[in-house]
Amino acid sequence: MANLFFPRFSNAAFAVWRRNALVWRKLLLPSILINFGEPFLYLLGLGYGLGLFIGEMMHMPYLTFLASGILASSSMNTASFEAMFSVYTRMIPQRTYDAILTTPVEVQDILAGEMLWCATKCVISGSAILIVAAFLGAVHDWSALGVPAILFLVGLCFSGMGLIMSSLAPGYDFFNYYVTLVLTPMFILSGVFYPVSSLPVALQSLVQLLPLSHAVDLIRPLVAGLPLTNVALHLAVLAGYAMLGYLIAVRLTRKRLLV
Amino acid sequence: MSAVVQITDLHKNYNEREVVRGINLSVAAGTCFGVLGPNGAGKTTTLRLLLGQSPVNSGEIRVFGLPIPQAGRAVRMRTGVVPQADNLDPDFTVVENLRIYGGYFGIPAATLDARLRELFEFVGLTDRAHARIATLSGGMKRRLTIARALVNDPELVVLDEPTTGLDPQVRHMIWGRLRDLRQSGKTLLLTTHYMEEAERLCDELVIMDQGRILEQGKPAALIRQHVEPEVIEVHGEETVARRALESAGDGRFEVVGDTFYYYTRDARAVVKHLEGLSELTFLHRPANLEDVFLKLTGHELRD
Numbered sequence: 379m380a381n382l383f384f385p386r387f388s389n390a391a392f393a394v395w396r397r398n399a400l401v402w403r404k405l406l407l408p409s410i411l412i413n414f415g416e417p418f419l420y421l422l423g424l425g426y427g428l429g430l431f432i433g434e435m436m437h438m439p440y441l442t443f444l445a446s447g448i449l450a451s452s453s454m455n456t457a458s459f460e461a462m463f464s465v466y467t468r469m470i471p472q473r474t475y476d477a478i479l480t481t482p483v484e485v486q487d488i489l490a491g492e493m494l495w496c497a498t499k500c501v502i503s504g505s506a507i508l509i510v511a512a513f514l515g516a517v518h519d520w521s522a523l524g525v526p527a528i529l530f531l532v533g534l535c536f537s538g539m540g541l542i543m544s545s546l547a548p549g550y551d552f553f554n555y556y557v558t559l560v561l562t563p564m565f566i567l568s569g570v571f572y573p574v575s576s577l578p579v580a581l582q583s584l585v586q587l588l589p590l591s592h593a594v595d596l597i598r599p600l601v602a603g604l605p606l607t608n609v610a611l612h613l614a615v616l617a618g619y620a621m622l623g624y625l626i627a628v629r630l631t632r633k634r635l636l637v
Numbered sequence: 638m639s640a641v642v643q644i645t646d647l648h649k650n651y652n653e654r655e656v657v658r659g660i661n662l663s664v665a666a667g668t669c670f671g672v673l674g675p676n677g678a679g680k681t682t683t684l685r686l687l688l689g690q691s692p693v694n695s696g697e698i699r700v701f702g703l704p705i706p707q708a709g710r711a712v713r714m715r716t717g718v719v720p721q722a723d724n725l726d727p728d729f730t731v732v733e734n735l736r737i738y739g740g741y742f743g744i745p746a747a748t749l750d751a752r753l754r755e756l757f758e759f760v761g762l763t764d765r766a767h768a769r770i771a772t773l774s775g776g777m778k779r780r781l782t783i784a785r786a787l788v789n790d791p792e793l794v795v796l797d798e799p800t801t802g803l804d805p806q807v808r809h810m811i812w813g814r815l816r817d818l819r820q821s822g823k824t825l826l827l828t829t830h831y832m833e834e835a836e837r838l839c840d841e842l843v844i845m846d847q848g849r850i851l852e853q854g855k856p857a858a859l860i861r862q863h864v865e866p867e868v869i870e871v872h873g874e875e876t877v878a879r880r881a882l883e884s885a886g887d888g889r890f891e892v893v894g895d896t897f898y899y900y901t902r903d904a905r906a907v908v909k910h911l912e913g914l915s916e917l918t919f920l921h922r923p924a925n926l927e928d929v930f931l932k933l934t935g936h937e938l939r940d
Contacts, residue, residue, distance in 0.1 A: 393740040400737065401728045473724035479690055480718035481741035481789075482710045636690055637651070 387490035394491025413506035445511040446598035447570030453500040461540025497533030504529035519603025538623020545630035647696035658848035671839035680828035717786030721797040776807035832927040871897040873917035
């Protein structure tokens, strides 16, 4: 971490994390309701409804297949939206970062704190999904207890990319491009609803470059109780996106705020 | 006395535009130092550079003897900042704002809570501690921002136009508090375009315009040095006023907007003359910093 290229962040990152956690705590009840209610509807509606026709997919009940996909994709959305809309609000209209930057806290600390917070939110909302999934009988093995740790990494990965968008955004509308051109295609193509292997071969290798498919590949075996494969590769892709995203976001945000 | 802030030949460009053009200044410990200037003079930019919040093009800045921006973190640890624009955290109440802000300095919660009681007392917000930020008036927000700047018990307090847009009562209260801070040994560095504020508060000041420092000194000395001790402001029909002042004596006069400013060492004869002219109204007063400011920065409008 302490090399010349990678910005070092300090304990101050946790002060930023704490700020966001305290705001979240104020909205605890509605947050939890949404965290549990949404996956309940999704899994019940799609998992049971669609599962009735599909039966099994890749040697597991469709509900299990879908639940493990939704765990990954909802973390992608949670981290992306927090790192875009919430971070942008704090950075530009609310001027929260301007106030923070008059203290010993620096840009690399703020963004590290934001990423840690996004990842934390993924763990919270992902755990709610996991509990709902277990309640519906979709979780087949205790190895699913490892899922929150993976979701933390998924949160870091997507928040890093979201922060880049925030550092470039002239306004909220800008995020529509990223949502429509990046997040939605990834959501459709990365094996959340059906296996990647059913896509055309050329598209399959493209999907392999996107982080969401790697998140799905890590989470699905843990939920279904199947053996994990290519763990190092999947972890490396997620961590690589997270680090690269952080690095670029710090540079761009410095350029934007420290003028 | 050692210098808390030392700036040497500082330059700053935004794209092609040079906004700070080689300024030098030195702020002595325990004093209140003012940076006066019209809008766009480069005051706020200078403060941002000083805090390490903006890259310098050339020149040297030292705060507490430490180099900026290299030692920015250490310097901001010992500095309080009151920014021009309100940036209190709207997601939190008054007391939560200061707790969160104290957290950025790594101040332990117990130390912080004891200090917050004193600070609320100091700025008169004790009974609003649990109010939401949106419910505060402009004056309360500014007082809270001043309290926020003091959570780390700073040695240097930097204030960017601390009373702009506030009513006279709040302004006087803030001036009183700033004098208290100076009395308690803190160094204050403030920008303002209110001459009265600078004259009342500052031990030493610089007048800045278009990125340069035009003059530096103590308020009273600057007034003595640049303008005659007595001023008569005259309103009324222009040709009448002009004729009256031209014939009245040997002082000089200037026209700003619809007002004639007449500067002289002895105003008695002119006052007597003007009293006989019922179509003119006038005000006879001692010279102040505004006269110096207008003389040095000119009378044309600024954006």
